[in-house]
Amino acid sequence: MKEFRTGYVSIIGRPNVGKSTLLNHLVEQKLSIVSRKPQTTRWNLLGIKTSTDSQIIFIDTPGLQKEPKLALNQQMNKAVSSTLNYIDIILFVVESLKWNELDDNVIELLKKSTSAQLFLVLNKVDKIADKSDLLSFIDTVVKETDFSEVIPVSATKGTGLEELESAIIKNLPFAPPLFPDDQVTDRSERFFAAEFIREKLMTRLSDELPYHLSITIEEFKEENNVLHIYANIWVERKGQKSIVIGKDGSVLKAVGREARKDLEVMFDKKVNLKTWVKVKKKWTDSTQALKQFGYFE
Ligand SMILES: Nc1nc2c(ncn2[C@@H]2O[C@H](COP(=O)(O)OP(=O)(O)OP(=O)(O)O)[C@@H](O)[C@H]2O)c(=O)[nH]1
Ligand SMILES: [Mg+2]
Structure with a gap:
């Protein structure tokens, strides 16, 4: 029998890149709310996906903000950081071709605060007309950081999600499940x-x-x-x-x-x-x- 793998996978990125949409499609259920406006997610939320040989515990997090002033926004950033010391893998989600200084801010935090494996997830590829643009975008981004995996996806269309899931499972530690197999979230x-x-x-x-x-x-x-x-x-x-x-x-x-x-x-x-x-x-x-x-x- 194959050994069971279990681990925590945090979905992190600047606001509005599609983290919650990705979580919902990965667990095949609408758990996390989504909107066109940035800063939609305010709390961490678990989405648990159990199969015969693995349990992936995804954590959707609020979009990381740069130097937030209000107590609410500071609390949202704290929620992101609070996941960093116990997770196995980070899905660093960016919007393809749309890197900006807020992405720099996220990657800076990740580099200094965690030893988890870093996957680069390039979302919204459905919006790209010319795929060679994506390749040159990837070239620029991977020059700066050592990612264990680089995976283009479209969270809304489902493109690349199977590849993403198998790359995650391959990289999880061998461990028994932490949640019952019918539990999909930690929220009430x-x-x-x-x-x-x-x-x-x-x-x-x-x-x-x-x-x-x-x-x-x-x-x-x-x-x-x-x-x-x-x-x-x-x-x-x-x-x-x-x-x-x-x-x-x-x-x-x-x-x-x-x-x-x-x-x-x-x-x-x-x-x-x-x-x-x-x-x-x-x-x-x-x-x-x-x-x-x-x-x-
Ligand atoms: N075209 C396209 N739009 C997407 C994709 N994924 C997400 N979106 C859209 O992007 C917007 C933001 O999606 P969310 O999932 O709320 O983004 P988020 O990163 O969770 O945002 P915050 O919670 O604010 O940090 C929504 O309008 C989504 O429908 C995708 O793969 N393709
Ligand atoms: Mg969200």
Whole structure:
């Protein structure tokens, strides 16, 4: 019998390169929220993939930011660093052909803070018309750093994901599994309820407003086969509250409807979702508020 391999694989990169999309496609389930805006992910999230001879424990992390000022953003960066001392492999995700100084910032941190194996994952290759551009991009990037693997992928289209997965498994240590084979994440149902609501708000609201929102779940109970979920949406100012609610409650209704659909798929149950919008001044820069909203684990 082949020996079993198990290990932690952290997905790290600057905001918006497609880390969460990659996690979802690797575990073949929507766990992590995705949006077109940078800084969507705020917490580390495990996605566990178990097969007959391996268990890969992926960690999706927030996009690493350069010198963040607000307490919220500092906490997001800390979440990334907190994975660095126990992981086996890092998937350093970049957007193909779009290297910028934030990528330099990430690679600098990785080089100085971890001895884990470094895989370079070049995402969004579906956007490249001329593949020779990709080859010259790879040439430039690998000159600077010693990567154990360099793998072009498209997280949305699924290109390269099998190659990525087999390269990961080959490089994991021999060890028994750490989680039961039917467990796919470490997060609670409440966590997903809050995140799916936030995702719909991020998609629907423009500009800066999504960065001033946080969700708490006040009630989560099952009665007669229906899940009743009551959530607070926290904003920083009164003006933001009326935007989130929308004219005659239109925005909040649409968000509730969309989030409920996703939650019914995830929990395989009917969901009754109620939301309230509340103001907590300057919560993004208050350690106390961040604790109350669950940002410190
Ligand atoms: N064309 C294309 N778009 C992609 C691909 N992967 C992700 N995207 C898009 O890129 C955007 C950002 O994706 P996310 O998965 O949220 O990126 P992220 O790195 O997790 O972002 P943060 O959580 O903000 O750090 C979304 O609009 C995705 O649909 C890909 O392979 N091809
Ligand atoms: Mg993300």
